[in-house]
Amino acid sequence: MRRAHHPATEELSLPEVMAALSDPLRIGLVRVLADGAERGWGELRAPVAKSTLSHHLRVLRDAGVTRTRQEGTRCFVTLRRQDLQTRFPGLVEALLAAAGAEGVGSGVHLAPGGN
Amino acid sequence: MRRAHHPATEELSLPEVMAALSDPLRIGLVRVLADGAERGWGELRAPVAKSTLSHHLRVLRDAGVTRTRQEGTRCFVTLRRQDLQTRFPGLVEALLAAAGAEGVGSGVHLAPGGN
DNA sequence: TTCGTTGTTCGTCGAATATCGAACAAGCTA
DNA sequence: TAGCTTGTTCGATATTCGACGAACAACGAA
Numbered sequence: 001m002r003r004a005h006h007p008a009t010e011e012l013s014l015p016e017v018m019a020a021l022s023d024p025l026r027i028g029l030v031r032v033l034a035d036g037a038e039r040g041w042g043e044l045r046a047p048v049a050k051s052t053l054s055h056h057l058r059v060l061r062d063a064g065v066t067r068t069r070q071e072g073t074r075c076f077v078t079l080r081r082q083d084l085q086t087r088f089p090g091l092v093e094a095l096l097a098a099a100g101a102e103g104v105g106s107g108v109h110l111a112p113g114g115n
Numbered sequence: 116m117r118r119a120h121h122p123a124t125e126e127l128s129l130p131e132v133m134a135a136l137s138d139p140l141r142i143g144l145v146r147v148l149a150d151g152a153e154r155g156w157g158e159l160r161a162p163v164a165k166s167t168l169s170h171h172l173r174v175l176r177d178a179g180v181t182r183t184r185q186e187g188t189r190c191f192v193t194l195r196r197q198d199l200q201t202r203f204p205g206l207v208e209a210l211l212a213a214a215g216a217e218g219v220g221s222g223v224h225l226a227p228g229g230n
Numbered sequence: 231t232t233c234g235t236t237g238t239t240c241g242t243c244g245a246a247t248a249t250c251g252a253a254c255a256a257g258c259t260a
Numbered sequence: 261t262a263g264c265t266t267g268t269t270c271g272a273t274a275t276t277c278g279a280c281g282a283a284c285a286a287c288g289a290a
Contacts, residue, residue, distance in 0.1 A: 231290100232289100232290080233288100233289080233290075234287105234288090234289080234290095235286100235287085235288080235289095236285100236286085236287085236288105237284105237285090237286090238283105238284080238285080238286100239282105239283085239284070239285090240281105240282085240283075240284090241280105241281095241282090241283100242279100242280085242281095243278100243279085243280090244277100244278095244279090245276105245277080245278085245279105246275100246276080246277070246278095247274100247275075247276070247277090248273100248274085248275080248276095249272100249273085249274085249275100250271105250272090250273090251270105251271095251272095252269105252270080252271090253268105253269085253270070253271095254267105254268080254269070254270085255266100255267090255268080255269090256265100256266085256267095256268100257264100257265085257266085258263100258264080258265080258266100259262100259263080259264075259265095260261100260262085260263080260264095
């Protein structure tokens with residue numbers, strides 16, 4: 001579990017962010033994180049193998065969409081909403097609104113018990 | 116030169132549109148078309164082979180981002196801004212603003228003489 | 231130290247993408 | 261009809277992506 005790299009705000013790449021946000025599962029993850037709360041990795045439920053989920057979270061992290069904090073053997077994920085808003089104003093809001101209206105990424109949700 | 120398929124407004128897929136807009140060259144094409152004017156294919160200049168340009172225009176068209184009209188042996192392209200705004204409000208505006216600020220897709224431009 | 235938990239990384243696979251040049255097709259034009 | 265122009269389509273490559281299971285690494289607990 002090497003320490004993950006997070007691009008600085010000024011390093012965010014628009015095409016990279018757009019690409020990260022072009023997958024339904026990743027859009028679902030962003031939706032789940034949209035309320036700004038920090039979520040535990042294990043709290044995230046998606047219909048894919050955990051290695052696949054790890055991959056998608058890495059794509060989001062590498063693009064600068066999310067931030068991962070490590071605590072012991074656990075990880076916590078947050079949406080870098082302010083950073084994204086600074087660099088690409090309105091983009092995430094528009095995406096979330098559209099995704100919500102369309103039900104994109106609805107396969108992703110949180111563990112019932114708040115696990 | 117078969118007649119191209121254009122998805123209806125209600126058929127636009129958010130992930131597909133996001134994917135179409137995740138390539139610098141395609142973002143550049145959208146920027147060039149952002150003023151709403153219809154542009155001739157031959158007017159578009161990009162640092163790629165014409166078959167590659169044709170491919171990118173097809174990706175945009177298939178995703179519903181642009182509309183292609185054929186007139187004789189020539190093609191004219193427009194941005195489907197209203198359709199996109201209807202389905203994904205604010206998305207294209209946010210993208211254009213960010214791309215403009217970042218200079219994304221600046222390799223694409225119009226032929227000097229308006230060809 | 232020995233487990234058990236928690237994510238990451240690795241190796242692999244098939245599908246998709248970006249790119250090019252060449253060949254092609256559809257209309258004009260001579 | 262014979263060219264010319266204009267894009268599209270067709271291979272051919274090279275690369276990337278999404279997915280999986282298995283192996284691994286880091287840490288806490290027993």
